[in-house]
Amino acid sequence: MQIDGITISALTREIERQVAGARIDKIQSPSYDCMTLSLGRGRAKPLLISASSRSARICLTDSVPPSLPTPTAFCMVMRKHLVGGKVVSVRQDGLDRIVIMRIEGWADASPADNKLLIAEITGRLANIILAQVDGTIIDAVNRVDQSRNRYREIAPGAIYVPPPPIEKPDPFDITADQFRAAIQRQSAQIQARAAYDEAKRGPVARKRRYSAAHLLSTCFAGIGQDHSEEIARRAGIGPERSPLDLAASDIDSLWVQFQDFRQAAADGNFLFEAAFDRKTGAPALLSVWGLSGLSDEYVVRRFASASEMIDSCYGRAEERERLESARRDIKRKVEARLARSLRKLEAQKSELSKAQDASALRRKGELLTANLHSLGRGPLRKDVVSVIDYYDPQTPTVEVEVDPGLSASENAQSFFALYSRAERAREAVGANIEATRDEVAYLESMLAMVEIAESESEVEEIVQELDALGFIQPRKEPGNGRKARKKRGRGAPIPAKFKAPSGHDMYVGKNNLQNDHLTMRLARAHDMWFHAKEIHGAHVIVRRRPNEELPDETLHAAALLAAYYSQAQMSSNVAVDYTEARNVRKPRGARPGMVIYGSHKTIWVTPSRDALSDALGLRTGTTSGSDD
Template identity: 30%
Template sequence: MSFDGIILNNLKHELESTILDARIEKIYQPEEDELTISLRSSNSNLKLLLSSNAKYPRIHLSDSNKTNPMTAPLFCMILRKHLTGGRIIKFNQPNFERILEVYIEVIDEFRDLVIRKLIIEIMGKHSNIILTDENNLIIDSIKHISENISSVRTILPRTTYVYPPNHGKINPIIVTKDGFLSAFTKAVSNETIERFLYGVFTGISPLIANEICIASDLSKDTPIANLSPINLDDLYKSFEKIITQILSKNFTGFIIYDNQKQPMDFYSLTLTSINEKNKVYFKSLSETLDTYYHQKDNSDRIKQKYSDIKKLIENYLDRAKKKKVILVKSIDDTKNADEYKLIGDLIISYIYMIEQGSKEIEVINFFSEQQEKIKITLDKDLSPSKNAQRFFARYNKMNRTKIAATTQLCEVNNEIIYLQSLMASLDSVENEHDISEIKQELRDEGYLKKSKEKSKKIKSEPLHYISTDCFDIYVGKNNYQNDYLTMKFAKSNDLWLHTKEIPGSHVIIRADNKTIPDTTIYEAALLAAYYSKGRQGGNVPVDYTEKRNVKKPSGAKPGFVIYLTNKTMYVTPDEDEVGKIKENHKL
């Protein structure tokens, strides 16, 4: 994340043009490390968000709405006392650091006009939001830092606020060419250009340091000792262009996305190192930041919930597979059961020949075509009849074990198929609603404890695409959606598709009493393969048949169906081909 001094400086100029002279109406603290301040300006009502979250510290205007606690935290109450009704009169970014001071003019309890400063320090896990008076006396802070926590600087009420240690860094806005070049002479010879730039100049992030290197036609990993005077001159020219862009207030916020359309980073200056097709621009820097952090927060929450559910399913799947191994072994151990019955029958048949106390008997197996002789070991302490009963008892026990194990093995195999279908559903999640549906299914099937509190069920919708031939294609994202699509939504002459013996989504092509072209069937088969466990494979078999041929057995688990008279198509779920179909995604 590149919330560096440059971003903060650009944001400072944006806030100066939007909320300078705005009045503070309400203050909320929805999270323990986050504030929302409602502002009223001459043009509109706006919200300023400040967060000291260790992972995502920030300040920007926001449209997001969060639920506030019934009782406001102490810091929020203090802010309300000192800032409500106040007017924002100034913004200051000291030494180009990631620190923004918001100066607020307000009437205190003695009816005197005073200045208060709300300071946000954007410094990772050391981020903080601090309220001081005009003499830098700390009134309170969202995080209290005592001497036990930090021996360098304390942040406590009634102590004097001082800036964090600067470590001798240089303000890039005021540095001259001589100062820039002189800094290189003091650098460690084996230090790389990138580390030097963001380590020596305040507000410079690795992203901008890399941009300066690229503009100078140098590798960011080049050691300082290898730089020639011409290299240094090129570096300064590239550095100067960045500073000129900052001073001209020429910035546009954009988010950088990866190939999976997930937010990677954001920035506000021109970056030649980032491909334009990976950038999405916004009207303001605040909108950029608000969108980025909302998407990032949503993505992180989904990833966390995804990880938790995946781990749960994997545990049950692992348990089921171990049980299957035990059951297969149990069944294998009973393969000689019939031999015990045969021996019992032979003892009964030749009982007249067996003397009491015999240890062994050799008889002809007249049950066999070969009529071979068999030696039978007996228990000399048992009568011939009891010996026969002993072998029959072994046979009956093994036969009962085989029947029970075979029944359980069928159940375990069905459970493994079902759990694998849940894993396939996880690969199709797009939002928290999809996660919630899978969790609800796990509760309904007894894999998760049912919540005592009644929660409102949120229904997510199946994916909807339009084929090249303008046919509607629907894809279930989980077992509940699969059941809905196949058993309730689809009409008898609609086409149903599913990967052959591979867990995945049910896919429906809406026929509307028309003949479905092969191209549409192929595209639907691609989607069926893509939204399955066969996504990474090649020549994935996809069965398709009219919906009238698909049945759900009574008592079957969600998503489980049987079908007859199907055809099979083999497809490879190529990302580019699927991407073209996704462009027709109907939201």
């Protein structure tokens, strides 16, 4: 997935139409390398500019990410110079991935006070730069000194210089002969590189993969791989084709589709479509010219505007990135605590094993008591005594280690005291083992909940639960800390809501707090409750009328939800128990999410994203529920 020069062209036109003439009301920083500009008191959507190395973009957005508790230094500089200013123009620098906004100062400011806000959407080298109209840099998100880049310096006081141009022909100013020559020239270069690979690196060396579908992105300015592949698909050239295999007729077909593509771009006749991985929902391809001929592994979605497409694709990618980061953080902490609990459990088992030998202490005391007549009343004055074992029918003589400074009676009492102490320890250790096993099961359930969490808020609820129970120490949050965490945590957990094809509402608890709230508070006695059998996972509630028989397809859909949002998500033939909510209860003192139930039936399902989508009647291939 790539934002290329053609996509930037579509974005620039769209943004200028929306924001030209609007004043900047507010500037916020969701992260150190991302800025949002609120414009014209609601006249236009907020403008988001990100210089993230993984998701650099510029677009109008419907959802402004939450701001940092403390604004970044660059955000403060932007506020000082731009708030209250009016956007005069938005333009693209040629076909480069650079957008330049000219912003006029306050009404009484001189033209010299105008500013340039420059967004370089250049992948890992992306940047946001604030400069005077003469190019003097005021500040930038990423400062670059001459020790890192000899070509240009990005620092306050330096003169702005665009990134070095890539010498490629302009696709809007090229003839058919020039097009063919460029393709043939690039193919010849590829052939030379392939020969070099073979001659210098040897036949066993890893060879570069050259695809004819990527030729246009290497030949012409502003065309990225996504658009290059789309043009090639429409010309009947698949990604498996080598550039060395192209015939003259193939190049002619490419030229025809290339002409259609550039004419549509020149006229602004765009069709905004993106492809998402059917299994994971991750964005994979985007195009301003539509997408065609893709395999079934993708789901194609159409958007009303370039900004909506970019915001959806990159916003979703960033959400997934933040979710994975949050998952890794909490998973690491829970796994560390679980490892500690498992070590404690092993130590307690070892202690219990020792305590199990307490009966031998009592036996020694009883043997000494039974042989008092032969051992005398005074100190024994030896370490080992021989006594008759009356417990054995053969009454053999056995040896017992004793304290020589004590009498036989005193040694017997000592053994009885040690026995009583060992018995008490055994009972205590047994209780401790049960508590530790309960702790291990709980932590394992939390790991399962982390895996099925589908949003940062769901992970945050898990963090709050673990924090409240003292299992982890939460992350330190600048400017707000634990007090703000508690404030955010107020209010009832909100389970995900789905609609069955039969019209029944289905609710899914994706963590223990949601499970408790759903089963113990929201569920009515006659609602149906589902849970994957004997494994950690979500509680699922299906709303129904008293004594109503649920259709088979609704039972199947609810069972799929319970299996999918459980430890058995990747398993087949998963057993799911279901019963009326009245049959589910929470034992006194049980940890969050833990319940017992009876009078249940069992259904077997094989969970998958596609199976769940089909069962719920979703056409997009996604499984995201709506919050209610």
